[in-house]
Amino acid sequence: MNRPSRPPPAPAAAARRNRSALLVILGLSFGTLLAAGALRFSGWQPQALKNRGELLQPYGDLRDHDLILADGGRYRWKDSPRTWRIVAVPDGCDGARRAACAQLLENLDKVWRLMGREADRVHVLWGGALPMPATGMREVYPIRMDARLRTALVPGAATAPGDPVWLVDPYGFVVMRYPSGFDPGDLRSDLARLLKVN
Known part of the structure; x- marks a missing residue:
């Protein structure tokens, strides 16, 4: 019985592309949190929530x-x-x-x-x-x-x-x-x- 062969290692370009996509996703996530925190602590509120x-x-x-x-x-x-x-x-x-x-x-x-x-x-x-x-x-x-x-x-x-x-x-x-x-x-x-x- 033949052992399954390992997939060939991903080329370096594909690895860089995957890493870049992960960094973009992390940047968007943390950027949104930072923007929300900045708005919150600056006192901004949506118009519908203002007294x-x-x-x-x-x-x-x-x-x-x-x-x-x-x-x-x-x-x-x-x-x-x-x-x-x-x-x-x-x-x-x-x-x-x-x-x-x-x-x-x-x-x-x-x-x-x-x-x-x-x-x-x-x-x-x-x-x-x-x-x-x-x-x-x-x-x-x-x-x-x-x-x-x-x-x-x-x-x-x-x-x-x-x-x-x-x-x-x-x-x-x-x-x-x-x-x-x-x-x-x-x-x-x-x-x-x-x-x-x-």
Whole structure:
């Protein structure tokens, strides 16, 4: 019985070609990793993952803050788990400011409606009296504002004038702020992404 013969050794040109191909594959693999690392540590993010609102550092903490509703009842954080809150604190809604407050409430109503089936997981807390009846919004809660609540929203920072809106996570931490004149689409985008996560 004849023993199988060994294949002839590959020519030197073929060996170089194989080595070059391996080096190109390794270069592409490590080059991609290096490029991804450079983008990550430079702070770049894809547009779809960027926050539209201002991310607060440090977060405000409303967990132990008793919110009093306009009718005298209490708003309890723990009664609605997995619920995100939009807190609107207008600068007075009387006289000339009434129209601006009504527009802000309409914008928040749009955001709430655009949440679709997730709308039940979003409460709108409105600081003060409503400028108009919130006819379509089941989850709007007028609350009494006080200095302690304003301080708890953004600890250690002076609030900017206008009608700021804050986004509060289900645990009672104030995580984002939207300044006066913000685009309601920005709030909707951030909230829709956060509702998917939590």
